[in-house]
Amino acid sequence: MTIAHHPGLENLMSCSAGSMPEAFAAVMASHIGMCPVCRMELVLMHDIGVELFSSLAPSPLAGKIPIMAMHRAEAETGGNAAPGRSPDGLTAGGMPVILVQYAGDELDKVAWRRLAPGVQHFPIALSAGAKGNLRLLKIAAGRAIPAHGHRGSELTLVLRGSFRDETGLYGVGDVADHFDETEHQPVADPEGGCVCLVASEKKFRFKSVVAKLFQPFTGL
Amino acid sequence: MAEFLNRIATKGDAAAFRDLFEIYAPRVKAYMMRQGADPATAEELAQETLLTVWRKANLYSGDRGNATTWIFTIARNLRIDKLRKETTWVELPEGRDEEASDDPLPDERAEVKERQKRVQAALAQLPADQHEVVVLSYIEGLTHSQIAERLRLPLGTVKSRMRLAYLKIREAVEDLK
Numbered sequence: 001m002t003i004a005h006h007p008g009l010e011n012l013m014s015c016s017a018g019s020m021p022e023a024f025a026a027v028m029a030s031h032i033g034m035c036p037v038c039r040m041e042l043v044l045m046h047d048i049g050v051e052l053f054s055s056l057a058p059s060p061l062a063g064k065i066p067i068m069a070m071h072r073a074e075a076e077t078g079g080n081a082a083p084g085r086s087p088d089g090l091t092a093g094g095m096p097v098i099l100v101q102y103a104g105d106e107l108d109k110v111a112w113r114r115l116a117p118g119v120q121h122f123p124i125a126l127s128a129g130a131k132g133n134l135r136l137l138k139i140a141a142g143r144a145i146p147a148h149g150h151r152g153s154e155l156t157l158v159l160r161g162s163f164r165d166e167t168g169l170y171g172v173g174d175v176a177d178h179f180d181e182t183e184h185q186p187v188a189d190p191e192g193g194c195v196c197l198v199a200s201e202k203k204f205r206f207k208s209v210v211a212k213l214f215q216p217f218t219g220l
Numbered sequence: 221m222a223e224f225l226n227r228i229a230t231k232g233d234a235a236a237f238r239d240l241f242e243i244y245a246p247r248v249k250a251y252m253m254r255q256g257a258d259p260a261t262a263e264e265l266a267q268e269t270l271l272t273v274w275r276k277a278n279l280y281s282g283d284r285g286n287a288t289t290w291i292f293t294i295a296r297n298l299r300i301d302k303l304r305k306e307t308t309w310v311e312l313p314e315g316r317d318e319e320a321s322d323d324p325l326p327d328e329r330a331e332v333k334e335r336q337k338r339v340q341a342a343l344a345q346l347p348a349d350q351h352e353v354v355v356l357s358y359i360e361g362l363t364h365s366q367i368a369e370r371l372r373l374p375l376g377t378v379k380s381r382m383r384l385a386y387l388k389i390r391e392a393v394e395d396l397k
């Protein structure tokens with residue numbers, strides 16, 4: 001897989017810091033699982049965090065040091081020290097490994113819900129306090145993706161097929177990282193359509209989406 | 221520090237744990253407070269971070285990264301989990317050799333040290349406005365939008381300052397890669 005579009009370095013930094021809004025962190029993590037280039041950047045970014053952490057002035061503890069009477073037998077022997085990664089971060093069914101517990105392991109078996117003609121989605125529930133939303137989006141061949149003038153950030157990762165907009169062609173593993181107000185009119189691959197993972201800051205504006213979709217599609 | 225961890229891992233050495241606790245718990249507490257925790261919560265999270273170190277010390281491989289890196293990673297994850305009550309989607313890389321499990325070459329540790337020194341120097345040399353956004357992101361845990369709000373800057377400015385800061389730091393270590 002050749003990845004041509006990576007997320008912005010500043011977004012990777014935010015991930016490293018643990019400061020990325022959750023929906024966006026999920027898209028980033030899915031990309032990172034597929035992208036050795038971004039994983040290398042993260043290593044250095046982590047050094048930045050460690051350095052800043054090391055330079056904090058210590059804040060003395062009020063309480064005592066806990067007494068360690070624990071028997072070694074109680075110590076953990078396994079655990080999640082190193083997250084398992086498949087080589088390209090996707091299951092055989094095309095799902096990001098980290099999303100399997102939310103959406104199953106096959107894109108083909110997702111319980112898609114119809115959103116508009118040619119557009120299906122599958123919302124992924126986030127933690128209670130999280131802002132923004134996360135969803136899988138499946139767009140039929142040649143169909144315009146329900147995009148919009150961005151009001152708030154949006155991050156899209158291609159999982160299958162491709163789409164094209166003014167900024168280029170996005171294939172599997174590519175991330176479209178938009179936070180600005182620019183108008184985008186992405187169009188799914190005319191042959192195979194596309195499946196994406198999308199994080200957006202604002203609630204999906206269903207009405208405008210439908211309005212957009214009913215606008216006749218003017219070709220490339 | 222790595223030797224403390226190895227003693228904890230191999231012997232369940234409570235004295236080594238005390239030493240480690242005394243060095244790191246106050247730092248983790250400070251980190252949690254900067255992330256917005258009140259002092260009591262920050263202290264609990266510091267304790268929890270170090271207890272995780274105790275429990276998982278046997279998973280730590282001393283010649284792999286340094287102890288500070290590992291402890292910071294635990295603290296960072298705990299903060300996402302307990303302070304923000306969110307899922308930790310992005311796991312931090314364990315080290316440069318993540319793909320291979322073979323032991324690092326002897327001179328790799330020297331290289332890690334050198335890299336840290338350079339990162340430290342590059343951070344110190346950042347222009348104040350770039351340094352500020354990096355600290356707000358890593359230490360105060362703010363999103364880009366929150367940083368923009370706090371500093372009354374356009375979001376795009378925050379993002380470009382972050383990027384510029386990173387590019388400078390990356391340049392400082394480029395020849396080590």
Ligand SMILES: [Zn+2]
Nearest residue numbers: 006035037038
């Ligand atoms: Zn990438």
